[in-house]
Amino acid sequence: MNKDYNKISPKAAISAEMVKTLAQKEIQIPSDIPHGDMPGDKIEIGESHIAKAKTVFPKLLEELSKVTTSNPYGRAVITVCGGSGVGKSEIASLLSYMLEQSGIGSYTMSGDNYPHRIPMYNDAERLHTFRQSGIRGMVDGGAMNAENYKIVKNYQELNDDANADHVKEYPWFASYLDAGKKGLDAYLGTPNETDFDEVDSILAAFKDGADKLWLKRMGRDESTLWYDEVDMTDKQVLIIEWTHGNTDFMKEVDIPVLLNSTPQETLEHRRSRARDGKVDSPFTMMVLELEQNKLMAQAHKAKIIVSKQGEIISYDDYKKLMGL
Structure with a gap:
């Protein structure tokens, strides 16, 4: 889709001298700034976000200096x-x-625009994958019979079939739960769920000097899915905000920045934001756990790791923090 493009004129790399100068520059952050390209996405920038970004920025400039020097x-x-x-x-x-305020053109795109299915259908596919794998696991584990299936079906209707507590009462339920989780893991954050090839082709075109890119927009329903042609003439940096931004399924990422949160911190955050006092379902918690496991497995590739408290930490410190 992005193969037929004109190329920009080569831009000067970010030099070590620029890094030194820009790192000392005080950038004022207004209350309303441009954000990513996910339709309907709402962001609320607080003081903690600003403090964290200002901590990351000098280190990011250093990494950009290395990368932009090697790109034509x-x-x-x-x-x-x-x-x-x-x-x-x-x-x-x-x-x-x-x-942008430092004179380095930048564009932010959201990776959440690139699943194969719109959110409603993707959520349904995740649940279907878990349940289909779980039922097959019962067969393979010798636990499938009319009585057990009736119990599982009841939990499914209650949206409680990902709850590990059921194993205490029904030990055979582990065959459903373990197989379901394994099947879900093989779907989440993989090419089965997301078009990583398309994203990588966009990144490759950008790095190859494309002056314009066709970028996907995905809303919540089928009538809000389209492409915009975006002018990249003055852009030196393309930023992707995405859970799966450090995946092994993409090869064109230069600088992965990992914003870390321990499972406990994530849980506390979600509880604090829960509406009407409702906590996440067992299935949602399973999805979050599997995503966390993938982030941990990919963390060694991150060029910058930032703790929840806003400190830049080493990979060794990260491993200690995460109990690895």
Whole structure:
């Protein structure tokens, strides 16, 4: 889709001298700044986000200096990744704004525009994958019979079939739960769920000097799915905010930035934001756990790791924090 494009004129790389100068520059952040391109996405930037972005920015400039020197068009691709509620959209928007204010053109795109299915259908596919795998697991584990199926079906109707507490009463239920979780893991954050090839082709075109890119927009229903042609003439940096920004299924990312949150911190955040006092369903918690496991497995590739408290930490410190 992005193969037929004109190329920009080569841009100057971000030099070490520029890094030194820009790192000392005080950038004022207004209350309303541009944000990513996910339709209907709402972000609320707070003081903690601003503080975190300002901590990351000097280190990011250093990494950009290395990358833009080796790209003939002086370009680089950054991803801001992390789990639920860690502030990916806010931090990506802030970093993009700070780059723009420093004279380095930047655009923020959302990876959430690139699943194969719109959110409603993708959520349904996740649940279907878990349940289909779980039922098959009961067969393979010798637990399938009319009585057990009736119990599972009842839990499914209650949306409680991902609840591990049921194993205490029904030990055979582990065959359903374990197989369902394994099947779901093989779907989440993989090419089965997301078109990583399309994203990687966009990144490759950007780094190859494309002056324009066709970027996907995905809303909540089938009538809000389209493409915009976006002018990249003055852009040196493309930022992707996305849980899966550090995945092994993409090869064109230069600087992964991991915003870390421990499982406990993620849980506390979601509880604090729960509406009407409702906590997440067992299935949602399973999805979050599997996504967290993938983030941990990919963390060694991150160029910058930021703790929930806003400190830049080493990979060794990250492993200790996460109990690895």
